[in-house]
Amino acid sequence: MNFNTIFLKSFRVLLLPIAVLYGxxxxxxxxxxxxxxxxxxxxNFPIICVGNIAVGGTGKSPMVEYLAQLLRPYFKxxxxxxxxKRKTKGYALANENxxxxxxxxxxxxxxxxxxxxxxxxxEERIVAxxxxxxxxxxxxxxxxxxxxxxxxxxxxxxxxxxDYSNLYTHxxxxxxxxxxDEWASADRADIIVVTKCPADLSEQQRTxxxxxxxxxxxxxxxxxxxxxxxxxxxxxxxxxxxxxxEDEVLLVCGIANPKPLKEYLTFxxxxxxxxxxxxxxxxxxxxxxxIIRKFREIxxxxxxxxxxxxxxMRLLKFKEELYNIPLFVIPVKPHFLFNEGNIFDTIVYxxxxxxxxxxxxxx
Numbered sequence: 001m002n003f004n005t006i007f008l009k010s011f012r013v014l015l016l017p018i019a020v021l022y023g024x025x026x027x028x029x030x031x032x033x034x035x036x037x038x039x040x041x042x043x044n045f046p047i048i049c050v051g052n053i054a055v056g057g058t059g060k061s062p063m064v065e066y067l068a069q070l071l072r073p074y075f076k077x078x079x080x081x082x083x084x085k086r087k088t089k090g091y092a093l094a095n096e097n098x099x100x101x102x103x104x105x106x107x108x109x110x111x112x113x114x115x116x117x118x119x120x121x122x123e124e125r126i127v128a129x130x131x132x133x134x135x136x137x138x139x140x141x142x143x144x145x146x147x148x149x150x151x152x153x154x155x156x157x158x159x160x161x162x163d164y165s166n167l168y169t170h171x172x173x174x175x176x177x178x179x180x181d182e183w184a185s186a187d188r189a190d191i192i193v194v195t196k197c198p199a200d201l202s203e204q205q206r207t208x209x210x211x212x213x214x215x216x217x218x219x220x221x222x223x224x225x226x227x228x229x230x231x232x233x234x235x236x237x238x239x240x241x242x243x244x245x246e247d248e249v250l251l252v253c254g255i256a257n258p259k260p261l262k263e264y265l266t267f268x269x270x271x272x273x274x275x276x277x278x279x280x281x282x283x284x285x286x287x288x289x290x291i292i293r294k295f296r297e298i299x300x301x302x303x304x305x306x307x308x309x310x311x312x313m314r315l316l317k318f319k320e321e322l323y324n325i326p327l328f329v330i331p332v333k334p335h336f337l338f339n340e341g342n343i344f345d346t347i348v349y350x351x352x353x354x355x356x357x358x359x360x361x362x363x
Contacts, residue, residue: 012176019176026173026182033151040154041126044357045133046141048348049155051148053168053181057257057279058161059195059224061106061310062334064145067159068114070345075140075352076117080128081107082146083121085280091122091131105280105313106145112313125153141352148189149181157351160189162213163257164197164223169212186213191347192221193334196260199225201337222344224334226260231304231328234312235319241304241328243268248300250274252291252307252327254281254314261308261330272306273298283314288321295325304328 032038048067052058064079071077083092083104092103100108103121111119118136122128125147133139144155162168168186171177186192194209201223215221233239243249249269253261254277265272275291277283295305305327307315312329315322336344 015175019173022175023173023179023182026180030151030182030185038151040151042154042156042357042359043129044359045139046157046352046355047129047144047153047155048141048157048159048351049144049147050159050161051144051146052161053149053183053185054162054166054171054178055174055180055256056163056166056178057255058163059226059334060146060161061109062226062332063159063161063193063195064106064110064143065113066334067143067348068110068117070348071141071143071352072114072117074349076136076138077141077143078118078120078132078136078139079107079110079143079145080120080122080125080132080147081110082123083107085282086121089123091124091128092120093132093135094119094121100313100316101282105310108313109309113309125150129153149185156355157191157348158189159191159193160186161193161195164194164209165259167194167209167212169214187216189219191344192219194221194223195226195334196257197223197225197337199335199337201225203338206338220343220347222340223337225337226264227333227335228261228264229331229333231306231330234307234315234327234329235323243304243306244302245270246302248272248298248303250291250295250298250303250305252305252311252315253277254283254311255279255308258308261332265306270300270302277311280310281314283311283318285318288315288318292325306330308332 033040050060050063086104087101094103094111098111107119107121120128120132148158148160171179173179192213192215206223210221213221230240247269249265249272251265251272251274256279275294307329309329309331
């Protein structure tokens with residue numbers, strides 16, 4: 001553990017009084033919703049919410065993509081995100097001319113990979129959902145991205161993600177910890193997914209995790225690991241490559257938790273260098289020049305630039321400059337452990353297929 005890490009941890013402990021106050025505010029807010037002093041809107045329509053109760057990367061985008069891939073052969077579906085760090089405001093539905101600056105990197109990623117589904121953004125989901133249903137009246141399901149802690153809308157089905165290396169059960173409120181919601185909020189989830197697990201997670205480890213999480217009777221817990229696909233060129237998805245032990249890689253990364261990708265490169269590549277940026281960083285022309293300069297400084301003949309799909313959405317505005325640069329994008333998806341992927345798929349599919357409206361606030 002280096003000095004910066006020790007200093008940061010110590011500093012966050014000093015902020016404990018603020019964390020306690022923050023937790024108190026969250027507790028009061030949740031009780032107001034629970035007692036129905038503040039109403040949550042419900043829709044006579046299948047809505048699946050994917051989210052977490054901690055800040056940082058728990059794998060929400062790969063899970064949204066997994067659900068889209070699962071449901072799109074059978075239903076007309078849409079994704080609805082906040083559109084973090086976009087340059088626009090309000091509700092917007094992606095079209096063929098949309099850019100990441102207009103809807104955000106993650107929605108743009110969904111739109112690029114699944115052009116046949118509706119991709120929308122809107123800070124206020126309670127406003128955006130009716131707008132989306134009006135624009136696409138044939139929709140049969142909506143996937144809400146990163147909306148678990150936002151209780152203005154009550155989804156019919158909630159999927160809560162928690163990182164294997166930072167379970168919410170061992171965490172504390174911001175800014176001392178990473179929790180943006182209370183532990184008890186996990187009770188609202190229908191499914192809990194422990195993400196980014198080791199691929200060789202044992203049955204004993206699984207049992208220990210279940211003992212930590214203590215799922216309710218109505219909840220089912222799944223475990224996933226990260227599965228990386230073949231990198232493809234940022235300008236041509238058909239051009240793919242293998243990362244070998246002879247390759248030197250310049251990793252360009254602006255995501256919340258790049259640790260799993262760095263661990264992957266440690267074993268796959270000869271060596272890698274990194275250019276780290278803040279989460280959702282908007283790349284500038286100077287950033288691109290710096291990336292290309294760092295790449296050219298690498299002496300090996302077997303070299304490439306590697307980035308994530310989210311980062312690629314923010315780099316595509318430099319498409320003309322990147323055609324002749326070996327900048328590859330590495331796709332990622334969740335892989336369910338213990339052969340339970342089919343069980344998860346069936347639960348989600350049946351929710352949409354057999355949806356029946358049962359409003360909580362019906363008289």
